[in-house]
Amino acid sequence: MSVNRSLVIGHRGAPGYLPEHSRASYDLALASGVDAVEPDVVFTSDRIAVVRHENEIGSTTDVADHPEFASRRATKVVDGAPLTGWFTEDFRWDELATLRCRERLPHLRPGSAASDRGQPILRLRELLDLVAAAPAAAGVVLEVKHATYFGSIGYDVAGLLADELRSAGWDVGARPLVIESFEQRILQELRGRGIRARYIYLLEAEGSAWDLRAADGDDALTYADQLTPAGLDLLAGEVDGISLDKRIVLEHPSVVADAHRRGLEVYVWTCRPENAFLDPLFRGPGDDAAFGDWEGEWRRIAETGVDGVFVDHPDLGVAFFAHPGRSGGAR
Structure with missing residues (x-):
């Protein structure tokens, strides 16, 4: 089957090799030739946008090793789920700047974990400037995390991000910018x-x-509702595209063509080679950290005609999705 090129997006940088959202991880992704990198954005108590997978940072920083912050450990309900740990909104930026990144999945990625505590947390502005200065014309896929939650505790999320993007020169379309969220x-x-x-x-x-769910309770549309023909019709009038859990694309590949017919772009997350993340059909011998038949799974995804893919190993993603038809790529 003929397969078109897909945009390759370094998911949190290059977390298959280095701790996610660290400067080194983004440097590696950009050097690998990705089309864009993806920062997740949350906020500090002094309204600074920072790059973290979640506002809970116990699993991705060394905050637990800082006795001066032991009293900040708390239990909160975020998006309906109770979480215990340390939260960015309870820290000023100057305090977060003393922390260092660490690998979130050390049992699966010990090579990345070997670089723990070597990199500070990034502000969004630092990431935007880093990409703008990169030799290649890469873009940013900015994911806004927990907007409703932050709004409920007094943050003007849209205003803060708009001001940051304008200040950094990323607001006028001069550089490739995608803004994504699980909340419309x-x-x-x-x-x-x-x-x-x-x-x-x-x-x-x-x-x-x-x-x-916050607005409509039990009457809220489900994601499945939004992927029906009627749901896609509504989305086509509200957004430029959709980004799907890869399980959706593997189980219902026709959704890509359905969305394309309505003028929607389709991205897929997240393409990873380790057995732990592969569909059972494509898992291979060895433990969860071993690479399975990732090429087989990725080929199945590529053949649907998706417009972009998020990858944790940018070198593999660029070789596979950016050059379909070559050895090791989609075919």
Whole structure:
């Protein structure tokens, strides 16, 4: 089957090799030739946008090793789920700057864990400047995390991000910018602020978006509802594209063509080679950390015609998805 080239997005940098969201991880992704990198964005108590997978940072930093922050450990309900740990909104930026990144999955990625505690946390502005200065014309796929939650505790998420993007020169479309979220409302608010970007709605394989659940309770549309023909018709009038859990694409590949017919771009997350993350059909011998038949799974995804893929190993992703038809690529 003929396969078109897909955009390759370094998911949190290059976390297959180095701790996610660290400067070194992003440097490696950009050097590997990705089309864009993906920072997740949350906020500090002094309203600084920082790059972390979640606002809970116990699993991705060395905060537990700092006795001066022991009293900050707390239990909170974020998007309906109780979480215990340390949260970015309880720290000023100057305090977070003393922490260092660490590997979130050390049992699967011991090579990355060997670089623990070597890199500080990044502010969003630092990441934007890093990409703008890169030799290649790479873009940013900015994921807004927990917008409804942060709004509920007094943050003007859209305003803070719009100001940051304008200050950094990323608001006028001069550089490739995608803004994505699991919540449509924040996408609409940022578009309303005049930020020129492609707006992509993230959908999981199960459940409902938290902004919809917060507004509509048990009557909230599910992600499955939003992927029906009627749901896609509505999305086509509200966003530029959708980004899907790869399980959706593997189990229902026709959704890609359905979305394309409505003018929606389709991205897929996350392509990883380790057995722990592969569909059972493509797992190979060895433990969870061993690489299975990742090429087989990725080929199945590529053949659906997706427009972009998120990868943890940028070198493998660029070789496979950016050059379909070559040895080791989609075929």
